[in-house]
Amino acid sequence: MTRVLLIAEACNPQMVSVPLVGWSHVDAVRKLPDIDALIVTQVRNREALLQAGLREDTDFVAIDSERIAKPAWKAASLLRGGSNKGWTTVTAIATLTYPYFENLIWKRFGSQIQDGSFDLVHRVTPLSPTAPSRLAHRCRRAKVPFVLGPLNGGVPWPKQFDAARRREREWLSYVRSGYKLLPGYRQTRRDAAALMIGSQDTWQQVPQEYREKCVYIPENGIDPDRFSGRRNRQAEQPLRLVFLGRLVPYKGADMVIEAAADLIRSEQAVLTIVGDGPERETLERQAEMLGIGNGVRFVGRVPHEAVQQHLIESDLFVFPSIREFGGAVALEAMAVGLVPLVVRYGGLAELVTDQTGFTVEIGSRQEIIQQLRPVLERVAADPSLIETRSQAAHQRAMEWFSWEAKARQVREVYRWVLGQRSEKPDWGMPFPDVENVSSPKAVRQQA
Structure with missing residues (x-):
């Protein structure tokens, strides 16, 4: 039995984004039969974990860092103007205040780490590679392996969308690479036994001398209980298109509307937009101006x-976002057998393949629209192109990206740093299509 201290500052089954990712990772790992895990999280997540059936001080410990965390969150909200934008600002402030949380962890668990009560320490969140860890050095001195990740972030803004960057209030993204100058950046990578890397963009940010410690494991996953249904309809005209995401500039809902306008106008397609955000009124006006208001349905959040x-x-799931770190929504579509059409950039490029969906290249807004339009027309003319990819999309999502599968991948990293396997785990970057490799089954058989 491997005893693991699982650190997830953001860890909440009742939320979305990073808190849900943190919860999903630690919950899957703690359920492995040969893992004895204790979760350490921030006190704001306490009630949600109790409602999920976890026992305090047995399954998890809640660390109260609100003395620093609460005013920091208020400051970030003020700098963002209360909007759902400026996430680089939020990350920057969280990075500066996070060390206090780790100091409290060391006060609580330092003696247990030093006396060998844990076989290893794994920090799951923060996901951002900007947040250094003092625990990495302290664990190394105690001869307890420290595993970090999955780390993900730093997808560059495409130069063609600088205006969207400004509309998103991503002022700090212009100087984001400065995080490498923060105290503890190189020490964290030096002292960690393994770095789980969530994307190729993050891999490129790792200094060459630490890449031998890196294992590629994307951050996002699928909960088969949440996505247990399967798409069982036969695609036909009018083709049912769906966009799902926040209605903000970089997600690209406006590009979907313009690219699909001719098909919608001729009743060869209809479009449902699921989500809400500051761009909703603009998008509704766009649909009306194009004369397709009756063929575009806004569901809201x-x-x-x-x-x-x-x-x-x-x-068909149409999602031409131009800056996705993880792209969990594409996995959710694939999990139910819905084929995605995405831009081959950022995290989406690592999830969707030619066998499981359709991709277009990054470019200017108009260039992306000009690429989307013929794909949509081709699929509308021959809906069987969807059906040939549906099963492969479902299989890829479940074999590689279910949380259970990801927990098994993480366990192989544990085995490696503990000397229980000689070779570093390597499933390829990005993960290959399931029919082309036996690795997912190999991982499953090692369970």
């Missing part, structure tokens, strides 16, 4: 548990 039904009822 829906609970996470209701997302599946919208995906199952659709034929």
Whole structure:
């Protein structure tokens, strides 16, 4: 039995984004039969974990760092103007305040780490590679392996979308690479036993001398219980297109509307937009100006548990976001057998393959629209192109990206740093299509 101290500052099953990713990772790892894990999280997550059935001080410990965390969050909100933008600012402030949280962890668990009560320490969140860790050095001195990750972030803004960057209030993204000058940046990578890297962009940020410690494991995953349904309709005209995401400039809902306008106008397609945000009124006006208001349905924001039904009822998931770190929404579509059409850039490029979906290249807004339009027309003329990819999309999502599969991948990293396997785990970067490799089954057989 491997005893693991699982650190996830953001870890909440009732939230989305990073807190849900943190929860999903640690919950899957702690359920492995040969892992004895204790979760350490921030006190704001306490009630959610109790409601999930975890026992305080047995399954998890909540660390109260609100003395620093609460005013920091308020400061970030003020700098963002209360909007759902400026996430680089939020990350920067969290990075500066996070060391206090780790200091409290060391006060609580330092003696247990030093006396060998844990076989290894694994910090799951923060996901951002900008946040250094003092625990890495302290664990190394105690001869306890420290595993970091999955780390993900730093997808460059495409130069063609600088205006969108400014509309998103991403002022700090212009100087984001300065995080490498922060105290502890290189020491964290030097002292960690393994770095789980969530994307190729993050891999490129790792200094060459530390890459031998890196294992590629994307951050996002699929909960088969949340996405247990399957798309079982046969695609036909009018083709049912769906966009799912925040209605903000870089997600690209406006490009979907313009690219699909001719098909919608001729009743060869209809479009459902699921999500809300500051761009909604602009998008509604765009649809009306194009004369397709009756063929575009704005659903608004829906609970996470209701997302599946919208995906199952659709034929093609169109999501031309130009800056996705993880792209979990594409995995959610693939999990129910819904084929995605995405821009080959950032995290989406590592999830969607030619066998499981359709991709277009990054470019200017108009260039992306000009690429989307013929793909949509081709699929509308021959909906069987969807059906030939649906099963492969479902299989790829479940074999590589279910949380259970990812927990097994993480366990192989544990085995490696503990000397229980000689070779570093390597499943390829990005993961290959399932039919072309036996690695997913090999990982499963090692369970």
